[in-house]
Amino acid sequence: MSEGDRAGPFDDLRDFTEAFFRRHGAEISREGGVSHVRMGGELVEFFGREEMLLGFGTGVQSADVERVTPGSFVLESVLKQMSSEGRRLRLRLPVRHRVRRDGIARRIDATDADTSEPRLERLLKRHYVFHIRLVYLSDERIEDLVSIAVDDNNVARRIDPGTWLDDDSKVLLRRHASVEELDAAFQEASKLAARVARDRAGEMADALHDRLRHTITRLKSYYRDRLEEMPRGDPARWRDATEQVDDEYEHKLAEEIENHRQRVVIRLVSFAEIEVPWVRARVTLTRDRLLGEHTIEIDQSTGALEAGGCSACGTPALELSLCSSGHVVCAACARICGMCGRFSCVGCGVQPCSTCATPVCDRCESSCQDCRGIVCETDARECGRCGRASCESCGARCARCDTDLCGRCRTECATCGGALCWNCALECARCRKPVCTSESIDCSVCGRAHCPCCLEECDFCRAIVCPSHSQRCAACHRTGCGEHASICVSCGLSRCADHAAECTVCGRAVCEKCAGECASCGNAVCDRDGTRCSICDSDLCRAHAEVCRTCGRQACPVHSHSCAPCGDTVCEGHALRCSSCHEHYCNRCVSSRSLCSLCTRLAKAPIVSRVAVESVIAGGLPDELRGVRRWRMVSIRDRHLLLSVGEPRQLLVLDGEGRPLRRVS
Template sequence: MPRAEVSAAVPPDLYAFTLDFFAFFNAPVRRLDRRKQGALEVDLPPELADYFGKPQLRLAFHHAGLGDEFELVAHGSRLFDRMQALLAQRGALTLLALPNRHTGSEELMHAVKPVNASITGLKLHEQARPLYVFNWRITYRADDKREELYTVVVDEQGERLPLAGAGQDAPDPGALDLDTLLADAQPIAPEMGPDGLPLPPRLPALSQLVRMAETARKYAIYHADLRCVSHEAEILPRLYQTLNRLTTYYGQQIQEVYDSHDPTGEKRRGLELDLERKIAEEVENHRLRVQVTLYSYALLQTPVAVADLTLSDGKREAALQLVRNRYTGAIQRAVCHACGQATTSVALDQAGHLCCDACIRQCATCQEIVCAECGVEPCPVCGAGNCATCGRVCWACGGRACAGHVQPCPVCGDTVCLVCQAACSHCGKVQCRSHLRADGVAAADGSHPLICPDCAVRCPGCRQYSVELGVCSSSGQRFCANCLVTCAGCGRQVGPGFYEKGVGGKAYCHDCLVECPTCHALTAETAACAICGTAACSACSSICRVCGRRVCAEHIRRFDGCSHLVCTEHSATCAYCRSEVCPVCLEACAICGQSHCDEHSDICRRCEQVYCRACVKESGLCLTCAGLERDGVPLDLSA
């Protein structure tokens, strides 16, 4: 496209903006030629004539053929800046009132249906509640400049109201259509003063406006933060291309500097410093900066009907407010104290809370209605639901029990439910389970009964508490039934440290101990050697691994390799070297029946059994397997 055509082109939005601007101020506009975006002639009303300083304007949208009587309308021109300044001045504050479309009050009275109460007080009055519409100009500056207008609407409590089509994933039925609101709203007629002059419009307090603006600005800043993510994703590739171009260019410049032309390297260092400076400049130029400024705001006065009601059930009262939007007809109903949902059917609980049908609970003791937030808790004993007034809190489990199912503990004095109390199995006193101990001696059924501290005695033997105690006949001390044993000699009961276990596991008291004739130590019992008949204690005698008899130390053999104990009668010797062998580890040869040691043993390569060396031939076969090789395997003909 030629350069002349590019410079002569007029943005369509600029031409349309000019027409809309003068149409808004009721200024007649005439076309001076037949071109699509040709020159215009505007007759200014008195208000605009005073502002522009002349009653008529001739407008052109390009420099070609521009005479002295024409004003240029273009971005950055003097006339265009004055038009924007006038709009900014006029649009900084807009005060409008929404129409009253729903005048009836019957729907408001039908918006509440008390379940267990009646309406004892009613006041109806009209109000005008403002909606605050803030338009924020958000400017994004980096290597380019972007601007957007972002609108935030808040109510008088500072709660943000959603706008229809404002980037929502799913349509919100309660979203506001701002274009419809502004189209339906009407200017508020100014009030006249005593002197007959119009008074300034009544606005909310400045502190209220500032608070609402600060709240709306937080939403605008959050929106700008989200947009910065996408903007920075677009900026980074451009920054990379710019830095890549710079580094490539300066890299070539540095390589082209010969050593003979730059013996000190000053030129190269200068190029490197210049590259670092330009890189820092480009990084700074591509740094995203965001500015959020208030462009304009509007106050939309919404007519509402407010009904202040008082509900009473004869014992207590609760205040309730219903609000109906006269513009949309929407009704703000009562809110359940428990779930926070709007409801028509309301119930008054014992605490004066309003609750819906789904959140009604009833105390089993007083039969009063309780909301779900206050709630009823089941009794740990009977399971009946009790409210906070009728129930008693158990200090042990934290449950809310019936008044008849709790009692003070006689030990600590805390109020505890019956589930958390138990009776001592010995004295029968009922108290907290935390004070009771399990008896160390099990009952006949295997359980361990609970005993109180007054009845429990700590056994000096096992250090456990029990009430099943007995007296040691030797020391006179009291031991539990688990620690006392009956002497196998005299039949008396003795405690730990006053008896010894005999060879057969029987207990003998110290009075029944005898002296071992071998080691002269006191022992519970002695046994005669099965070979020589000498009496010995369990420490001085051993049991043969082969015959199971007890023999003395002189007639026992211990083999080093396996540590087996065998009496001398069953100790075997090798038939070849006459060395002692363990009959438990090395059995006699199955062919000749003679004992043999490891050195005089051999394994048959066919049956893999161990035999003495004389019973295994040079072929590696035992005598039995060698006979099978010669005579064959015999057949069982009886089968």
């Protein structure tokens, strides 16, 4: 029995126990889960009775039935008897099954080849059978018995305990195995026994952990109840008692954890050296001029048949095929090339096409130069640019020029994902990704091609522009083209047409936050071309900013004055007012008596007639002054001063065009 097909532990134990009793001449009959054993000879003396009912498994419950489990009376007695008989047995098995050539030929199914008459070869194979006890120690003790056979190639496998052992196996071997041979065989058997023990321990681990959790829960509950029942009248005594209970709990917990720690003991019970008679049959398969040989071996002791392995996958096979290279393969590895029809196998390199899954031989296959996958002639694509072959997954056809392309000569449109050759692909001027002509859009300003993801639409004129020729307003977040958006010359932020103005001095754009409004003309001005009045702190453009001759600071027209005699500008803080005409003058043009130079000259000016005065005044003299016939007049650049001689005494201040500026009585 192979390791993967072996029975459960109770079936192994039952086979082992029954094989022991049969070996010693007992008769056994089975009735369900109970074996009826009739003994004689030395077994009667050993067990003290002639008949026993043996039960295997957990379902047998009867007072008359002796349950056989690891550690039971019956099993321990069997092991004790085997130990007294000896630990090493050397046997040569007799021939129980005759091998015929026609029987072997009927077992082989060669659908596409002829088979010759088998050539037989008789041989003896030596096996070492080790009976090993596995003891699993934790809070419970569980024992298993395993039988492991190691062949002359040192290949170990698990077998039924009764394999090769019966009443006819009494021919002793003449040649014993050497110590080196036995040691090598035992090492392989020990490795397999360790794997069996590890698997079995893993199966028992969950139940062991459940028992440990239950035990820990029980301990916690017990010691918690003890702490709650302790009197707390004396704090010092209660504290000492609590520490004692905690120490006892920790000690008990460590003891239970150690008690539930799983340990496995592997112990050799006995072993045997067995020579098994085998027949090796060689069968030749022929088709046309092709020859192939297949080997079958038959155990003449048990009748078991071992077929030779497939030349491609090594799997034992009786359904055979002969490929065109002379390989004998199983049906699963046989292939027929879908292109040329040649019969081949997997070992010859026949592989399915990565596109259509058709089997392709090495003569008809093509290799995709991109993924190295196999592709048939029908599905192979030859690149129209470089001539390389490619499969359908790696190759494509250009969506514009319809040329077949390999993975190296193709690219994909970043927008639609369509395949393109490098000659037909356009490059986005911003992200440099390829884009096809149907998806590319030209910027309305620079005319360069862009992918749709890199273009924006002006929210004012709906023009399509690239990021180099568009701005997003920092105030309203709308996008504008070069005509409807600009960058503020002061703060450097983008502003749309609704949130930016044009500086009246330099003509550059300035945002509404950075722009100043001239207090005189009301026009926008940037901070580079504008200034502020030193008196009222209002914004001024260069055209309306006056520089004081005295302090050098700038002032607005409201808070600056032009001195009439000398023409200099003075701010309101440094202007002096004439006590006669009440006009503002600089400190150079006002005397120590608070009279301006004009008023000083006016007192000494010659007397002129009314006609001469009316020729200077735009619109003539006021009606109430028409009776005054004599006047003194002084004129300088943009200022005229008229002083009446007589009553009523009036001082008229006119500008250069004769318009009245001030009238002083």
